[in-house]
Amino acid sequence: MTIFFAPLRLPPPPAQRPESLLTQLLSLTPLQWAFFWTGWLAWTCDAIDFFSVSLSVPALAKQFGKETPDITQAITLTLLFRSVGAVLFGVFSDRFGRKWPLVFNLLLVAVLELGAGFVQNFRQFLALRSLFGIGMGGIWGLAASTALENLPVGLRGLASGVLQQGYAVGYLIAAVISLELVPTVHVGWRALFWTASGISVFGAALRALLPESSMFVKARLAAESHGVVSEAQKTRVFLRETGAMLKKHWALCVYAVLLMTGFNFLSHGSQDLYPTYMQATKGFNSHTATIATIIGNCGAISGGGFAGWISQFLGRRITIVTFTLLTAVFIPLWIIPSTFSGLAAGAFCVQFGVQGAWGVIPIHLAEMAPPAFRATFPGVAYQLGNMVSSASAQIEATGGEHLKTTIKGKVVPDYAKVQGILIGVVAAFVIFITVIGPENHGSHFEKHRAAFDEGGGSDDAWIDDDGVHHETGRAAHDRDVEAAENEKASEERSSTEKPAVSPTTAA
Numbered sequence: 001m002t003i004f005f006a007p008l009r010l011p012p013p014p015a016q017r018p019e020s021l022l023t024q025l026l027s028l029t030p031l032q033w034a035f036f037w038t039g040w041l042a043w044t045c046d047a048i049d050f051f052s053v054s055l056s057v058p059a060l061a062k063q064f065g066k067e068t069p070d071i072t073q074a075i076t077l078t079l080l081f082r083s084v085g086a087v088l089f090g091v092f093s094d095r096f097g098r099k100w101p102l103v104f105n106l107l108l109v110a111v112l113e114l115g116a117g118f119v120q121n122f123r124q125f126l127a128l129r130s131l132f133g134i135g136m137g138g139i140w141g142l143a144a145s146t147a148l149e150n151l152p153v154g155l156r157g158l159a160s161g162v163l164q165q166g167y168a169v170g171y172l173i174a175a176v177i178s179l180e181l182v183p184t185v186h187v188g189w190r191a192l193f194w195t196a197s198g199i200s201v202f203g204a205a206l207r208a209l210l211p212e213s214s215m216f217v218k219a220r221l222a223a224e225s226h227g228v229v230s231e232a233q234k235t236r237v238f239l240r241e242t243g244a245m246l247k248k249h250w251a252l253c254v255y256a257v258l259l260m261t262g263f264n265f266l267s268h269g270s271q272d273l274y275p276t277y278m279q280a281t282k283g284f285n286s287h288t289a290t291i292a293t294i295i296g297n298c299g300a301i302s303g304g305g306f307a308g309w310i311s312q313f314l315g316r317r318i319t320i321v322t323f324t325l326l327t328a329v330f331i332p333l334w335i336i337p338s339t340f341s342g343l344a345a346g347a348f349c350v351q352f353g354v355q356g357a358w359g360v361i362p363i364h365l366a367e368m369a370p371p372a373f374r375a376t377f378p379g380v381a382y383q384l385g386n387m388v389s390s391a392s393a394q395i396e397a398t399g400g401e402h403l404k405t406t407i408k409g410k411v412v413p414d415y416a417k418v419q420g421i422l423i424g425v426v427a428a429f430v431i432f433i434t435v436i437g438p439e440n441h442g443s444h445f446e447k448h449r450a451a452f453d454e455g456g457g458s459d460d461a462w463i464d465d466d467g468v469h470h471e472t473g474r475a476a477h478d479r480d481v482e483a484a485e486n487e488k489a490s491e492e493r494s495s496t497e498k499p500a501v502s503p504t505t506a507a
Helices: 021-026 030-054 057-064 068-096 099-116 122-137 139-148 153-164 166-180 190-209 214-225 231-271 274-280 286-314 316-329 331-335 340-359 361-368 376-388 392-402 415-435 473-497
Strands: 404-407 410-413 461-463 469-471
Touching (some): 021 153, 030 068, 030 099, 030 122, 030 139, 030 153, 030 190, 057 068, 057 122, 068 122, 068 139, 068 376, 099 122, 122 139, 122 376, 139 361, 139 376, 153 166, 153 286, 153 340, 153 361, 166 190, 214 461, 231 376, 274 286, 286 340, 286 361, 316 331, 316 340, 316 415, 331 340, 331 415, 340 361, 361 376, 392 410, 392 415
Antiparallel strands (some): 461 469
16 A cells, blocks of 8 residues: 655665675676666657757747747647657556567657658648657656666666766757757758657667566566466456556556656756747857757756765655755746856756756656556656646746846847746645655565566565565565464474473483
């Protein structure tokens, strides 16, 4: 039973002194490194593809003869359809494995991104970006499960932060392409989309070269040892276990969506329209706005990695609350300055806080999720939150159209005030929803049975090192107590029934 309003407290101290971070990193095998970095690259590709639109808003508006709020419809539609992709590819991953669903997902994204670079009118562009959302929606859950489940528990906090900041790295790469390549080629903004497509193909090729996740193979062998062998039988079991999980954990599913709604508003509200904000409200050119975006993403990368690492010691929720408060503190630096140095410092600090809190999310959701559904549950919660927050850019664009300010005698949209209000309100919501939430299910999710194994959807269905099923939690406790009582009773009976031995007999 999920217990909400769990107190915020530090994790219990380890039973023995943990190994140093360097020692743990050096102990990783080449395959573990490869799994992690391919998961990271997949998420980075997702960000490059998504932010291709954010960085091209002025060029797209000029190309299609539209206003900024019209162009941001493409961002909204992409976010809306991502939940569809999260369900489809998450289910495929938990049912069929981590490898080929992710390869297909990346190739689909590459094809749609390539097509977006060839569109000739705004309707075609919106249609491609809507379909593109389905492809993008699956990547996060698959990338997170690929990257994290094969790592030792002690490294997962740091790995979570580094993984999540693949998003910021992708934004940075897209910004550099937009800054250096796009202005030098006659096709303009289309070059950014085509380059992003090529990077996604590269990510798919690398994942195709690696084997299936060793943890998933282990779970599949355990299922087959229990008699679940045929694919049709596995699918029937999977559907039955999924239904049982949803019936038991529906409140946890709702909570996770609310949590990710707040997080996605925080991320998209501070990123999607930032280049436009720098140009329209602060009066900088696109080159300078892109440099400020790069500086902000450097803050995001450092914040995500640091927060993920420190969450191993502070706990996931305390870390989230701390970095969200840090975000709120730096909102004035984000919106008040008019110089490039001040605004760049604000971007760095705010993104350090925003993406620091985000750096905990991959491992927090993985540990919160019902263990057999660690690709589907986090991915769907993430993308449903994305869907609810999909209008972030449009909200800010519309707000800017109604809330004006005067810069150097020119009336312009006041995106500074709009973004400041939105980020502040959302930060308060994220803190609230994190404080009332749970930390349950635990960190050893890689030892859990697959959802297509009989009983695999149960919270206490685990496999040991030999692939043999055993139970933990309340079931294991009750069984151990019963066994101890039976053993004690047996010993008492033996001592009572044992005949006395005389010294003569003994001699």
